[in-house]
Amino acid sequence: xxxxxxxxxxxxxxxxxxxxxxxxxxxxxxxxxxxxxxxxxxxxxxxxxxxxxxxxxxxxxxxxxxxxxxxxxxxxxxxxxxxxxxxxxxxxxxxxxxxxxxxxxxxxxxxxxxxxxxxxxxxxxxxxxxxxxxxxxxxxxxxxxxxxxxxxxxxxxxxxxxxxxxxxxxxxxxxxxxxxxxxxxxxxxxxxxxxxxxxxxxxxxxxxxxxxxxxxxxxxxxxxxxxxxxxxxxxx
Numbered sequence: 710x711x712x713x714x715x716x717x718x719x720x721x722x723x724x725x726x727x728x729x730x731x732x733x734x735x736x737x738x739x740x741x742x743x744x745x746x747x748x749x750x751x752x753x754x755x756x757x758x759x760x761x762x763x764x765x766x767x768x769x770x771x772x773x774x775x776x777x778x779x780x781x782x783x784x785x786x787x788x789x790x791x792x793x794x795x796x797x798x799x800x801x802x803x804x805x806x807x808x809x810x811x812x813x814x815x816x817x818x819x820x821x822x823x824x825x826x827x828x829x830x831x832x833x834x835x836x837x838x839x840x841x842x843x844x845x846x847x848x849x850x851x852x853x854x855x856x857x858x859x860x861x862x863x864x865x866x867x868x869x870x871x872x873x874x875x876x877x878x879x880x881x882x883x884x885x886x887x888x889x890x891x892x893x894x895x896x897x898x899x900x901x902x903x904x905x906x907x908x909x910x911x912x913x914x915x916x917x918x919x920x921x922x923x924x925x926x927x928x929x930x931x932x933x934x935x936x937x938x939x940x941x942x943x944x945x
Contacts, residue, residue, distance in 0.1 A: 785821025
């Protein structure tokens with residue numbers, strides 16, 4: 710019951726913050742650049758000394774088929790968040806597709822280790838989250854933010870992450886150690902996927918990441934109705 714109350718509070722706060730952002734929106738997408746750069750530097754140090762080395766070790770020791778299976782497993786769990794946000798945005802056809810993917814991959818695909826649904830004609834879409842849902846409802850994205858540990862976000866997307874966390878199945882595991890272990894593997898798998906993208910970053914890495922994030926989010930919210938120069942970096 711407490712989680713439901715927290716979720717409702719975040720929903721109200723998300724819409725309220727979005728309305729505030731819309732009222733004060735300017736052409737400056739990054740008014741907090743100094744603070745963001747400081748947070749980004751903190752995240753980079755943490756990544757250099759912890760996340761990247763562990764991700765490299767994981768990639769070098771994990772057999773490729775098993776590593777791919779872990780990626781598929783967490784993507785399958787993410788279909789639940791996709792379906793909920795599909796419905797909230799009125800994308801009923803996509804909701805049916807994503808529901809079918811989850812059912813097929815969870816059963817025939819051995820819990821999601823294998824993407825059987827793709828071969829069955831149910832393609833994986835680019836993903837939906839509550840930040841996109843708010844955007845579809847007309848809530849402005851607001852200023853760009855860099856969150857400690859979590860990285861790029863916006864005033865609209867930041868509180869939305871809590872809602873997406875609420876719709877992630879393993880966050881409801883009663884065993885705290887099991888919950889934290891699964892979350893750690895999820896983060897490790899995601900960081901390992903990003904290793905191959907590091908070489909594409911050029912110039913000021915802060916500006917590069919900011920521009921990639923904002924343009925990609927705009928593309929996703931508008932369902933591809935805008936040009937996306939960074940289409941190959943959708944997982945970044």
